[in-house]
Amino acid sequence: xxxxFEWFSGRQGEILSSSLNILxxxxxxxxxxxxxxxxxxxAYISLIVSFVITIFCHLFSIYMASSGGARSATIVxxxxxxxxxxxxxxxxxxxxxNSVSRSKLVIGAASVCLSVIVAIVPFLGKSGIWAYITTDxxxxxxxxxxxxxxxxxxxxxxxxxxxxxxxxxxxxxxLFQVNSPIPNFLLLAFYYLFAIMLFSRVIELLQSVTYSSIxxxxxxxxxxxxxxxxxxxxxxxxxxxxxxxxxIDNFKKLNDTKGHHMGDEMLKLVAGxxxxxxxxxxxxxxxxxxxxxxxxxxxxxxxAQLAEKIRRRIEIESIVTASIGxxxxxxxxxxxxxxxxxxxxxxxxxxxxxxxVISFKDIC
Numbered sequence: 001x002x003x004x005f006e007w008f009s010g011r012q013g014e015i016l017s018s019s020l021n022i023l024x025x026x027x028x029x030x031x032x033x034x035x036x037x038x039x040x041x042x043a044y045i046s047l048i049v050s051f052v053i054t055i056f057c058h059l060f061s062i063y064m065a066s067s068g069g070a071r072s073a074t075i076v077x078x079x080x081x082x083x084x085x086x087x088x089x090x091x092x093x094x095x096x097x098n099s100v101s102r103s104k105l106v107i108g109a110a111s112v113c114l115s116v117i118v119a120i121v122p123f124l125g126k127s128g129i130w131a132y133i134t135t136d137x138x139x140x141x142x143x144x145x146x147x148x149x150x151x152x153x154x155x156x157x158x159x160x161x162x163x164x165x166x167x168x169x170x171x172x173x174x175l176f177q178v179n180s181p182i183p184n185f186l187l188l189a190f191y192y193l194f195a196i197m198l199f200s201r202v203i204e205l206l207q208s209v210t211y212s213s214i215x216x217x218x219x220x221x222x223x224x225x226x227x228x229x230x231x232x233x234x235x236x237x238x239x240x241x242x243x244x245x246x247x248i249d250n251f252k253k254l255n256d257t258k259g260h261h262m263g264d265e266m267l268k269l270v271a272g273x274x275x276x277x278x279x280x281x282x283x284x285x286x287x288x289x290x291x292x293x294x295x296x297x298x299x300x301x302x303x304a305q306l307a308e309k310i311r312r313r314i315e316i317e318s319i320v321t322a323s324i325g326x327x328x329x330x331x332x333x334x335x336x337x338x339x340x341x342x343x344x345x346x347x348x349x350x351x352x353x354x355x356x357v358i359s360f361k362d363i364c
Contacts, residue, residue, distance in 0.1 A: 014065035017184035018058040024191045025054050028198050032092075035202065043095030046088045047198075053085035083139045086167075089194070090146040093160070096201050098153050143168045155204070156197050163193035216286040218264060219271035227285030231295055232335045241282075242303040242328040244294035245342035246270070246310065249321045249354045251290040263290075269318045277310055293339070303328060307357045321355035323347075 029051035036044040060078050143164050154160050167190045170183035214226035222230070234241040248254075248270060255263040267290060274284035274294055281298040294310070296303055307324050314322045325345025329338050341360040349358040 011065040013184045015062050017188050018061040018065070020188055021191050022055055022058045024188075024195050025051050025058070028195055029055070031198065031202060041095070043092045046092030046095060050085045050088035050092060053081055053088070057082045057085065079139070083142060086139060086142050090142070090150050093194075093197070094150045094153060097155050139171045140168060143171065156200060159193055159197050163190045163197070166190045166193070219268055219286050219292075221271050221274065221292065222283060222285040224285065224287050227283070227287070227293060227295065228335055228339070230283060230297075231338065234295075234297055235329055235333070235335055235338065238331055239297070240299045240329050242296040242301075242326055243339055243342040244296065244303065244307050244310070244324060244326040245287070245339070245346040246274075246292050246294070246314075246322045246324045247346055247350060248290040248292075248314075249323055249350070251320070254320065266318055266320050267292075270314055270320070270322065273310060273313050273317065277306065277313075281306075287339075293342070304357070304359060311355065311357050315355060323350035323354050324357045325349055325360065326357070327360035 029048060032044045032047040032051065035041075036048065057078050147161065147164050147168075150160065166186040170186040170190070173183045173186075214222055216223050231241065231243065248266065251263060251266075254266065267286075270292055271284065271286065274292055278284045278294060281301050282294060282296045285293045285295070287293045296306065303326050307326050311322055311324050314320065323346055325342050325348065327338055327341035327345060333341075345358045345360040345363060348363050349356045352358075
């Protein structure tokens, strides 16, 4: 550990830490640009501008460390730009998780503008140590506001809080002009943790897009296209799966008499029953309207008993009943034929009294 800290000491440490930070931030910049091209969103624009500013600041730090220093006013301008980049970074990360009102956008823009104003301080006669204190204190203020505002609205609170804490400690050490490799190390830790958060958020967004493309928005069940693809997967391997096809009885009358809201609630309730019964043995789907299907992928399951259990639960746990039909795959059947058989069995149940279970074999 001592050797590692030595790497981050002095001018060599400044160059090493800035180079590593540029590498990490460049990866995040490329990721944000790719996301912006896919989906134009203010969060990505804010992150991109922040990363560009950050890369510039660290390139300037490398230049200063290599050339032996720079004028104090120039350093303060660089630190103020870094503060502006931090404001944009926090705003962008906040927008990744939340929609934002116009007033909050104004606050974010004002914080960036204030960073620029802070940069003018040295030219107004406030030079020397006061200039450093102004910029470092402002960075601390931004960090404290972020801890209170952004962390509470973030989906990765503890990682973000750890990252901001690293930056805050580095800012305090810089504020008191502490000659130590720790600030360089902590800033590297900040960008590393932030890269992890951004990458995790991208994965969450991709998973969300994938999930929404294969599920029904109301019930959370798989949609018809994905359900059929899973049935096709098992059928292609000649696995004797079964399809249970259910239809809520008198659903149109329910919508007409008690409103579509009640109809939606009953759909979600029946979907919940299907989800619970499918755990470990198959998957449920919404085929359309009030039609809910169930792929039984475990050949050892007694489908007749399972279908009857589902029918009974719907009758007991809700104000509706369901007509249910089912069919089991035999070699030679296509996916469409298997589902159609279950549908025909359900239709027979519905036209012969409703609230019952019928197997396709019983109507052949």
